[in-house]
Amino acid sequence: EKLVCKPNSPIAQDMVRSAIEEQHAPYGLYRLGITMHVYADTWAHQQFAGVLHSINEVEDAEFFQNGAWVSAGFWQDILDDTIPPLGHGRASTYPDAPFLTWRYTDGAGQLIERDNTDLFCEAADEMRKAVRRFIAADPDAEVEGLSAVDLAAIRECFVEFSDEKGEQRHEKWLERIAAGAFSFEPEELSYAPRGKESWKHSALGSSFDEAVYTVDIGQFIQSDWKKFHDAVQVHRLKILRDILPRYGICAA
Numbered sequence: 352e353k354l355v356c357k358p359n360s361p362i363a364q365d366m367v368r369s370a371i372e373e374q375h376a377p378y379g380l381y382r383l384g385i386t387m388h389v390y391a392d393t394w395a396h397q398q399f400a401g402v403l404h405s406i407n408e409v410e411d412a413e414f415f416q417n418g419a420w421v422s423a424g425f426w427q428d429i430l431d432d433t434i435p436p437l438g439h440g441r442a443s444t445y446p447d448a449p450f451l452t453w454r455y456t457d458g459a460g461q462l463i464e465r466d467n468t469d470l471f472c473e474a475a476d477e478m479r480k481a482v483r484r485f486i487a488a489d490p491d492a493e494v495e496g497l498s499a500v501d502l503a504a505i506r507e508c509f510v511e512f513s514d515e516k517g518e519q520r521h522e523k524w525l526e527r528i529a530a531g532a533f534s535f536e537p538e539e540l541s542y543a544p545r546g547k548e549s550w551k552h553s554a555l556g557s558s559f560d561e562a563v564y565t566v567d568i569g570q571f572i573q574s575d576w577k578k579f580h581d582a583v584q585v586h587r588l589k590i591l592r593d594i595l596p597r598y599g600i601c602a603a
Contacts, residue, residue: 353600354400356393358470359477363393365594367481368490370586381575381582383485387478389586394474395446398463399439407436408458412445415452447517449509468509475505501534508532518544550576 357363370386373379399407409430412423426443434440436458445453449471454464476496483494497505508527512520521542531537543549551557554574555566571577595602 353598354402354602355406356396356399356401358394358397358473359390360393362594362598363390365597366390366590367484369589369594371481371485371488371490373585374485374488376585378578378582378585381579382586383482385579385582385586387481390478390481391471391474394470395467396439397470398457399442399446401438403435403437405436405458407438407441408456409436409439409441410456412442412455413453414445415454420454444515448513448515449520450511450513468506471509472502472506476502498534504532550574550579 366386367390370379370382374383376382409427412427413420414423415421430441430443434443439446442455445451446465446467449467451467452465453467454462457463479497480494484490484492487494496502504527508524512523514520514523525540527533529537529539541548546552554571554576591602
């Protein structure tokens with residue numbers, strides 16, 4: 352039961368606190384990004400556990416579409432036959448789709464119903480508070496969540512951007528930000544996951560795993576790619592070595 356994910360759990364709050372308290376490390380901002388991803392997933396992945404266990408069973412999955420519940424049917428049968436009950440594997444990407452309302456029966460026979468849009472809006476509000484505390488360099492700072500205007504704009508994006516692939520939804524978010532849909536100033540943002548504009552290419556001179564790299568060591572150490580991977584390692588170590596044992600959890 353201790354391993355079942357819960358939204359904004361005490362463990363998740365300790366994780367956020369750790370990132371804020373240690374923000375002055377060279378990789379501090381990158382660690383914040385990683386932490387916010389994991390923090391948001393405590394809402395999206397709630398009621399699942401990152402172990403192979405029957406609690407992660409997903410039966411009779413249905414989606415709410417056009418005013419009625421529609422069975423996942425054949426697709427769910429494929430998941431049951433090919434994906435073990437590990438984490439939310441048997442739920443596929445259902446928990447991660449911001450626009451989806453769905454329900455299923457879990458391994459304990461409980462009917463679980465999710466409105467992902469409501470959950471994601473709650474997560475976004477708490478993430479805004481966490482980022483404001485990071486800026487204040489105070490994990491206990493009194494800060495406000497999202498304004499009603501921004502929350503409404505975010506909810507609209509969650510609902511409207513219903514593309515199956517996250518990369519396509521991401522592009523639409525960038526367009527909406529550039530168009531000035533939110534309270535902050537419009538900004539042209541971009542991110543290249545691969546290719547010559549990617550962090551990996553900038554750090555190593557190539558984005559191919561099999562390439563032989565000749566790099567400037569000073570440039571490499573200061574690269575986004577290196578700092579991101581430093582942050583990932585520190586994040587994992589802090590969770591496993593420092594935070595989880597406080598709650599009687601030993602995981603590897």
